[in-house]
Amino acid sequence: xxxxxxxxxxxxxxxxxxxxxxxxxxxxxxxxxxxxxxxxxxxxxxxxxxxxxxxxxxxxxxxxxxxxxxxxx
Numbered sequence: 432x433x434x435x436x437x438x439x440x441x442x443x444x445x446x447x448x449x450x451x452x453x454x455x456x457x458x459x460x461x462x463x464x465x466x467x468x469x470x471x472x473x474x475x476x477x478x479x480x481x482x483x484x485x486x487x488x489x490x491x492x493x494x495x496x497x498x499x500x501x502x503x504x
Contacts, residue, residue, distance in 0.1 A: 437491050437492055437494035438478070440492075441489050443480060447480040448481040450479045452466045452476055454477075472494060473493065475492055476491050478491055
């Protein structure tokens, strides 16, 4: 999770277990990346998370993924 990224701004915290994005089950990192990549930046999404044995629905606005920083050689 990116510090000050859309998930954190929406209320997702370290340790939360992401179960669904807009009702789409998240099985692994690949399914998360594919599901989020299919959403347009600026659109709204609903994350279903598990936190402390409770299920929560958290609304977030999809952001634009930052470009990776170049490494110096």
